[in-house]
Amino acid sequence: MPNHFHLVLRPHGDGDLVERKPLRAELVERAEDWRWSSLPDWIRGAPLLWRGEPPLRDAAWLSRVNEPLSASDLRRIRHSVERGRPFGDEPWTRQTAALLGLESSLRPRRRPRKE
Incomplete structure (x- = not known):
């Protein structure tokens, strides 16, 4: 697949890279402001959002995502x-x-x- 790039992320600790993308691209001031992300739904506690077992996001997730x-x-x-x-x-x-x-x-x- 020469025209595709695949990046495998470790599920704990590196998954915040995806949610950090709009912030890094300077499209928003905070990662949770990107409305197409699952992050705003996770903050609101959306019932249809799978939380994972063990939990995919811990209490410090939001601050890690917003760190440069x-x-x-x-x-x-x-x-x-x-x-x-x-x-x-x-x-x-x-x-x-x-x-x-x-x-x-x-x-x-x-x-x-x-x-």
């Missing part, structure tokens, strides 16, 4: 997108890459040096 990304997080995300590499902590990244056949995305590019 650090330079190192942004660098890690860009690296994951460029390499087609799952994004998360190292053990989860390795496990997910193995399950999805993406081990090559974990290795450096180029041929290994001759010994």
Whole structure:
């Protein structure tokens, strides 16, 4: 799929990236102001919104979503997108890459040096 990009996110801790997108693009002042997000419904306690078991969002979720990304997080995300590499902590990244056949995305590019 050369014209598509797929990014696998770890369900806990990195899922806020999706809800942070309109904020990062400066379309809203706070992530919960983006009306096409599930975040406003989650804040209102919409009964049809699946809450997850274990809960997908904890009490600090909203403040994390509205925090700016650090330079190192942004660098890690860009690296994951460029390499087609799952994004998360190292053990989860390795496990997910193995399950999805993406081990090559974990290795450096180029041929290994001759010994």
